[in-house]
Amino acid sequence: MTQDAVLPAAQYVLRDSLKDFREAIDGLPLEALNWKPVEGDTNSIAVLTTHTLHSTRSWLSVATGATLPERDRDSELLASATDPAAMIAFFDEFSEQCNDLLKSSGAVDWAATRKTHARPGQAPEEVPAAFALIHALSHLREHVAHVGLTRQLWEAKSK
Amino acid sequence: MTDEVLESARKLVCDSLGELSAAIEGLPIEALNWRPAAETNSLAVIATHTVGATRLWLRMAMALALPERDRDSEFRAEPSDADQFRRAVKQMSDDCIEALRSADSVDWSAMRRTQGRGGDAPEEVAAAYALIHATEHLRGHVDQISLMRQLWEARA
Numbered sequence: 053m054t055q056d057a058v059l060p061a062a063q064y065v066l067r068d069s070l071k072d073f074r075e076a077i078d079g080l081p082l083e084a085l086n087w088k089p090v091e092g093d094t095n096s097i098a099v100l101t102t103h104t105l106h107s108t109r110s111w112l113s114v115a116t117g118a119t120l121p122e123r124d125r126d127s128e129l130l131a132s133a134t135d136p137a138a139m140i141a142f143f144d145e146f147s148e149q150c151n152d153l154l155k156s157s158g159a160v161d162w163a164a165t166r167k168t169h170a171r172p173g174q175a176p177e178e179v180p181a182a183f184a185l186i187h188a189l190s191h192l193r194e195h196v197a198h199v200g201l202t203r204q205l206w207e208a209k210s211k
Numbered sequence: 212m213t214d215e216v217l218e219s220a221r222k223l224v225c226d227s228l229g230e231l232s233a234a235i236e237g238l239p240i241e242a243l244n245w246r247p248a249a250e251t252n253s254l255a256v257i258a259t260h261t262v263g264a265t266r267l268w269l270r271m272a273m274a275l276a277l278p279e280r281d282r283d284s285e286f287r288a289e290p291s292d293a294d295q296f297r298r299a300v301k302q303m304s305d306d307c308i309e310a311l312r313s314a315d316s317v318d319w320s321a322m323r324r325t326q327g328r329g330g331d332a333p334e335e336v337a338a339a340y341a342l343i344h345a346t347e348h349l350r351g352h353v354d355q356i357s358l359m360r361q362l363w364e365a366r367a
Binding site for chain 1: 212213215216218219220222223227247248249250251319320336337338339340342343344346347348349350351352353354355358359361362365
């Protein structure tokens with residue numbers, strides 16, 4: 053089996069991205085969590101955090117063959133923060149669940165076909181486990197970068 | 212038998228490079244070199260760094276000879292011709308796709324020597340790590356570039 057190294061590599065990348073994500077939201081006031089760099093066209097950090105953590109947990113479940121969690125994608129994109137501490141608590145809880153999904157997986161058949169959660173547009177309902185894994189980690193990093201830049205813009209605006 | 216890890220990475224990398232190309236298409240040189248705030252990078256810097264890093268990490272994953280790379284200079288990129296810049300990004304993007312097509316399957320547990328990493332980063336990584344890192348690092352910066360374009364357009 054030549055793909056055994058995939059899981060530990062994924063575990064490392066996941067931990068690294070979640071660490072960067074947490075640093076990007078830690079210490080921000082409520083106004084910053086709900087601020088949008090361009091009103092109407094961009095998402096707030098609260099939306100990005102809510103959506104990203106739900107999505108990552110769901111895609112990692114697809115990748116590892118775990119039961120898919122409940123998910124309401126549309127509501128994630130309407131999220132707003134009411135308390136920074138609650139946002140961090142939510143982040144920590146979901147991060148732990150994401151890490152656990154990869155930790156608790158034994159050997160994974162990356163070629164296995166998996167059913168996904170409902171997806172918009174013409175996206176296929178089944179994907180290889182490998183796709184689900186790499187997509188989960190890429191999508192997570194995408195939004196870590198987005199949140200990081202949004203924080204930089206907030207801090208520049210607030211100076 | 213299809214190597215689904217490789218096939219999945221090909222699809223995701225191609226999608227991301229397509230989005231990168233679309234995000235810089237048609238922008239004037241002022242937009243490419245614009246910084247939305249002090250201490251942020253320009254779109255040109257992020258794009259230059261992104262394709263340089265992606266090519267390096269994909270070639271590492273695929274056990275190809277590593278290209279010359281001056282990481283620090285990527286962060287000083289300040290193109291003077293927008294079309295020439297886009298052609299350079301396209302060439303690097305094509306190199307990335309070519310690297311991913313250089314083999315039909317890969318031993319993802321094989322160790323690869325890295326290049327030019329600072330701090331306490333390991334000198335060797337598994338091929339699987341190189342591939343996943345290349346894919347997610349690319350995706351992250353493509354999203355930043357798309358957001359930068361939105362900010363530029365909102366500003367204009």
